[in-house]
Amino acid sequence: MSDIIMDHVIENDDVISLSHHFNKTNQSLLYPLSFLNRNSSLSSSSSSSSSSSSNVLLILNQKITIPPKLFINILNNADLIICADGGINQLKNFTDSHNLSSSIKPHYVIGDLDSATPENLSYYTNKGTIKLLQSSQYYTDFNKSVSLINTYFNFPQIDLKSLNTLDELETCEEKLNNLSKNSLKKIDIFVLGGVGGRFDQTISIIHQIYKYKLSRNHINFTILNPEHEELIFLLTPGENFINMPKLNQSDEFKLLGFNSIKSRHNMRNVGILPLLNDTIITTHGLKWDVTNWSTSLKSKVSSSNLQVGQEGFIIKNSDYIFVNVEL
Numbered sequence: 481m482s483d484i485i486m487d488h489v490i491e492n493d494d495v496i497s498l499s500h501h502f503n504k505t506n507q508s509l510l511y512p513l514s515f516l517n518r519n520s521s522l523s524s525s526s527s528s529s530s531s532s533s534s535n536v537l538l539i540l541n542q543k544i545t546i547p548p549k550l551f552i553n554i555l556n557n558a559d560l561i562i563c564a565d566g567g568i569n570q571l572k573n574f575t576d577s578h579n580l581s582s583s584i585k586p587h588y589v590i591g592d593l594d595s596a597t598p599e600n601l602s603y604y605t606n607k608g609t610i611k612l613l614q615s616s617q618y619y620t621d622f623n624k625s626v627s628l629i630n631t632y633f634n635f636p637q638i639d640l641k642s643l644n645t646l647d648e649l650e651t652c653e654e655k656l657n658n659l660s661k662n663s664l665k666k667i668d669i670f671v672l673g674g675v676g677g678r679f680d681q682t683i684s685i686i687h688q689i690y691k692y693k694l695s696r697n698h699i700n701f702t703i704l705n706p707e708h709e710e711l712i713f714l715l716t717p718g719e720n721f722i723n724m725p726k727l728n729q730s731d732e733f734k735l736l737g738f739n740s741i742k743s744r745h746n747m748r749n750v751g752i753l754p755l756l757n758d759t760i761i762t763t764h765g766l767k768w769d770v771t772n773w774s775t776s777l778k779s780k781v782s783s784s785n786l787q788v789g790q791e792g793f794i795i796k797n798s799d800y801i802f803v804n805v806e807l
Contacts, residue, residue, distance in 0.1 A: 488771040494747065498765050498789045501721070507794075508720045512702060512711050512805065515670045516553045516735045533666040533700075534559045536629050539586070540622065541566030541595055542673030544574040545706050549737020550807075554670060554704075555584065560632060564621040565591030567673070568609075572600045585609050588640075590628050591621040612640060616647035622688055626669070627653040630696065634664050657696060664698040676707040686755060689714055690800060709740060709807040710749070717799055724748075724792040724805060736807055747786040748806040752795060754781065755802050762796040765789025775801075 515535060537558035544551065551574070555561065563571055563586040575584050585604050589596060590612040605611050614624045627650045631638050635656045643649040657664070674685035689701045693714055703712040726746055729739050743749060750766060758776035763769045767786035775781055787793050787805070795803065 487773055489773070490769050490771075492765075492767055492769055492788050494744070494767070494788055495726075495790055496765065496788050498721075498791050498794065501764050501794055502791075506719060508716065508718055510700075510713065510715075510720060510722045512713065512722065512724050513735065514668070515557055515702060516550070517557065533668045534633050536560045536562065536667060536669045538622075538625050538629070538669050538671050539563045539567035539571055540671065540673030541570060542677055542706055544570050544672065546672075546704065546709065547737040548578045548580060550709070550735075552580070553735060553737070554672070558670070560588075560629065561586040562625050562629060563589040563596075563604075563609075564625045565589070565593055566595030567621075568596045568600050568604060570673070572603065588612055588628060590614055590624050592617070610641065612643065612649065614643075614647065614649055616650065619647060619650045620684070620688070622674070622685065624650060626692060626696075626699070629667060629669060630657060630664075630699065633667055634660065634698075664696075667699045669699060669701050671701055671703045673706050674703050675705050675712060686802065690756060693800070705804075709736070710804050711807065712802060712804045715795060715797055715801050715803055717797055719794065719796040721794050722792045722803070722805070724787070726787070726790055740807060742806065743784075744786055747788060749804075750782075750785045750787050750793065750806075751804040752782040752785065752797075753802040753804065754799075757799045759801050760798040761801070763794060765791075765793030 535558050537554055539562070541564060568586065568589045571586065585607045586609050588610045589601065589604065592615045593601065593611070593613055601611060612628065628640065631640060631649065631653045635653070638652060640649070643652065675682045685703065692699055692701070693716065701713065705712065727735065732739055747767065752761060752775065754775045754777060758774065761773050761775055762771050765788060767788050770782070
């Protein structure tokens with residue numbers, strides 16, 4: 481008889497500790513709150529991994545509706561700020577509507593620039609923003625932005641200002657990336673936008689993040705849903721510890737600029753979404769933990785679960801899987 485427990489579900493107390501699950505050598509560590517305060521013990525309490533990566537804020541062409549305090553915290557923890565084409569309009573509209581500092585500006589705006597208004601392009605380029613025209617219709621503005629980010633941090637020998645052509649930046653970055661896979665700096669990209677709105681564009685972003693994980697494993701993506709304060713990210717196969725401590729009201733207001741109203745007191749909603757392949761998962765730190773639980777779009781999906789782990793939660797997954805977590 482096998483000792484393997486199959487398809488088992490247990491209901492936990494509302495608060496549990498995961499300390500006995502820490503420090504496993506085969507455990508991948510994720511720090512979603514590092515984008516809000518990477519120097520805080522709340523975001524990187526047990527590892528220096530977040531400080532060894534470069535943080536990038538990528539603003540897509542979708543209305544920004546998050547609280548200003550949350551936006552400023554993300555902005556202040558970014559080493560590089562990129563607007564993808566019409567994202568520059570969204571930045572200008574947001575800063576104007578909330579009377580934010582006029583010193584806020586992206587380092588680059590990139591794309592075919594058919595959505596960015598001439599007025600906003602002029603406003604930010606006069607402040608020092610570098611405009612990169614990449615007019616290829618084969619690559620999306622998201623693709624162009626990732627090529628820019630990877631080149632900026634990993635291939636500084638390339639003069640980005642000289643690549644205002646059809647698709648020279650994208651083809652150059654792809655070639656260099658393929659030649660240098662074992663010596664690339666880690667990059668964490670915080671994507672503002674990309675989900676919500678048109679469903680095909682949401683699926684396109686999900687698809688591209690998966691494809692980038694296969695070809696550029698040194699780049700991690702976290703999406704902030706602009707219509708709901710939640711983070712979305714991709715987990716690689718194996719055991720993943722999502723270091724996302726529960727916050728008291730003071731810490732929550734300091735990082736987010738508001739005190740969230742959750743469906744269950746002090747428990748974040750968590751979704752484990754098998755958008756790619758059938759997957760077997762085992763979890764620790766959720767209200768309804770599972771062991772060797774098969775999940776797929778054709779069978780069953782763990783949506784509306786809740787985080788009860790004081791330090792975060794753990795997911796062991798047999799294949800790539802997307803996760804969404806409320807802030």
